Amino acid sequence: MPNNSHEHPEEKMPQSRIATALREYGNKAAFAPMFADRVQRRINAAPANNPAMQALTPLDALAQELVWMFRRVAIVGTSLVVLLAGYNLYTNDDVSFDAVFGLPNEAHSLSVESVLMPD
Amino acid sequence: MSNFQRQQLFSTSKHLHDHISDNDLVAAVLRGETQAFAGIVRRYERPIAATITGMLGRTEEVEEIGQQVFIRFYEALPNFRGDASVKTYLTRIAINLSLNELKRRKRRFSLFRSVDDALELPSEADDHAESSADRELIEQALKRIPAGMREVVVLRLVNGYSTEETATMLNIPEGTVLSRLSLARKQLQTLLKPFFGEEYAK
Numbered sequence: 001m002p003n004n005s006h007e008h009p010e011e012k013m014p015q016s017r018i019a020t021a022l023r024e025y026g027n028k029a030a031f032a033p034m035f036a037d038r039v040q041r042r043i044n045a046a047p048a049n050n051p052a053m054q055a056l057t058p059l060d061a062l063a064q065e066l067v068w069m070f071r072r073v074a075i076v077g078t079s080l081v082v083l084l085a086g087y088n089l090y091t092n093d094d095v096s097f098d099a100v101f102g103l104p105n106e107a108h109s110l111s112v113e114s115v116l117m118p119d
Numbered sequence: 120m121s122n123f124q125r126q127q128l129f130s131t132s133k134h135l136h137d138h139i140s141d142n143d144l145v146a147a148v149l150r151g152e153t154q155a156f157a158g159i160v161r162r163y164e165r166p167i168a169a170t171i172t173g174m175l176g177r178t179e180e181v182e183e184i185g186q187q188v189f190i191r192f193y194e195a196l197p198n199f200r201g202d203a204s205v206k207t208y209l210t211r212i213a214i215n216l217s218l219n220e221l222k223r224r225k226r227r228f229s230l231f232r233s234v235d236d237a238l239e240l241p242s243e244a245d246d247h248a249e250s251s252a253d254r255e256l257i258e259q260a261l262k263r264i265p266a267g268m269r270e271v272v273v274l275r276l277v278n279g280y281s282t283e284e285t286a287t288m289l290n291i292p293e294g295t296v297l298s299r300l301s302l303a304r305k306q307l308q309t310l311l312k313p314f315f316g317e318e319y320a321k
Contacts, residue, residue: 017315018307019276021253026169026277028254029177031185036160039189043153 141205148196160189163206166278167213173273174217174266176258184220188212203287210288214270221266253315260310268303271296 139147139158147155167188171181191212192205199208261269274285275296282300286293 017253018257018311021257021315022272022276023279024250025254025257026173026273026279029165029169029172029277031164031168031182035164035182035185036157039160039186040154040157042186042190043156043193 142201145196145199145201145205148193156189156193159192159205163209164189166206167209169278170210170213170273171217173261173277174214174269175220176262180220184213184216187216191216207284207288210274211290214274214289218266218270256311256314260307263310264303264306268299268306271299272303272307275300 139155141159141162144155144158148159164185167185168181171184171188175181175184188209192209195208199205261272264272270289271285274280274288275282280288282293282296286296289296
């Protein structure tokens with residue numbers, strides 16, 4: 001139980017009904033039976049939160065950090081693609097699927113042969 | 120000791136956990152023996168229940184916040200360095216979650232009416248169930264004192280922690296604990312005097 005050995009002399013409270021009632025209030029406070037089991041069930045239901053899993057080797061921790069970092073980059077990247085695609089569609093009315101995602105368009109690409117040997 | 124033996128040791132028997140130190144239980148959980156965590160929960164569920172109940176009253180949120188306290192501690196175990204005791208960590212989490220809940224209640228009820236206005240002390244204590252009536256009065260009175268004083272009263276007088284322990288748990292100087300406690304006692308006496316009588320409310 002709590003340690004009362006360091007009680008300050010200035011704060012000694014008379015054994016009044018209030019003090020007794022406060023202490024009794026604390027003594028009567030309790031969770032419903034089987035509380036520990038309910039906590040354990042919730043912990044087991046989310047194994048990703050297992051601290052043993054979190055206490056990984058530095059290499060595993062680095063891998064997890066990279067995954068987390070690229071997840072953020074992926075969100076930013078996807079947002080940029082959507083914005084650029086929207087901008088291209090807005091300015092050019094009709095934009096090919098390849099162009100939207102910055103892929104080379106074969107119809108407009110120049111080959112060595114076409115430059116050296118024009119029709 | 121084999122893993123099987125450890126599993127047996129940290130199985131559902133709470134009596135076995137009684138003889139194991141907090142640090143050993145934490146180490147066992149970090150090794151992956153999640154059942155060992157039940158030992159920590161059983162050891163501290165009573166004081167944590169008293170802390171949350173003292174802060175919030177006997178409401179339906181107490182169970183959920185109690186579970187959250189232990190789950191948050193469980194999730195934070197890899198960062199547990201042992202510079203403060205398990206009891207201190209758990210109590211800090213319990214106080215913080217309780218304060219969050221009080222803020223949430225304040226936001227929710229401020230649109231309609233003050234939380235304090237919704238509370239009324241019983242008009243008279245029932246002589247046949249004096250103890251139960253006292254607890255009801257105490258709960259109503261605790262709800263009427265500011266949260267900063269309430270946390271001190273809950274830890275120091277409801278849970279019975281020392282001034283030093285209370286100061287450590289709340290991360291405030293001992294002098295602040297004493298001054299808040301003095302103010303809180305005066306407010307409690309004022310609130311409870313009509314029910315407990317002048318000579319008993321001191």
